[in-house]
Amino acid sequence: MKARVHIMLKDGVLDPQGEAVRRALGTLGFAGVDGVRQGKVIELDLTATDAAAAEEEVRRMCEALLANTVIEKYSVEII
Amino acid sequence: MKARVHIMLKDGVLDPQGEAVRRALGTLGFAGVDGVRQGKVIELDLTATDAAAAEEEVRRMCEALLANTVIEKYSVEII
Structure with a gap:
């Protein structure tokens, strides 16, 4: 089973890397x-077979x- | 319109960051x-209104x- 985790800075937290992009x-037009x-x-290969339990574990x-929950939010997706 | 881009190392390219995770x-059990x-x-806020054109632009x-296509693969999603 595979899980995909998205970790983004919370809204309102300055994102200098995004701003640079x-x-x-x-500049490139x-x-x-x-x-x-x-x-x-972050993509994880898991040995778990139960999707709900896997999501809880992730x-x-x-x-x-994986996330610094002070400034970051995350979402978990089982794929 | 929003676009989300996923950029991952190609299969077979060593991913030391992932391995460290x-x-x-x-170690954490x-x-x-x-x-x-x-x-x-990478999440982009776009002024474009046509989804197909926006995806092409992204x-x-x-x-x-955004991607180093020698070692990275990317996927674009209009959301």
Whole structure:
């Protein structure tokens, strides 16, 4: 079973990396980009076979290690 | 219109960051994680209103700046 975790900075938290990408796109001539936010995606190969239990386990991983929940939000998707 | 881009290392390209996460999860007692791959997710706010044109534009951004297509693969999703 595979799980995909998206980790993004919370709304309102400054994202200098995203801002740098936005500026660079402008410099390259890509108009029409109002904002950019950059985050992480983590794909996990799990031995678990029960989707609900796997999602619960991955959420615990996010709380313990993968996300900094002070400034980051995460979402878990079982695929 | 919003677009989400996933950028992952191609299969077969060593992912030391993902490997570090896998080991750390093991150290924390999370058994049952066979493999971890870490990538980037970039969310773009676009002024474009046509989804097909927006996706084409974002693909050009990936080729020009967002992804290193020698070692990375990307996927674009209009949301």
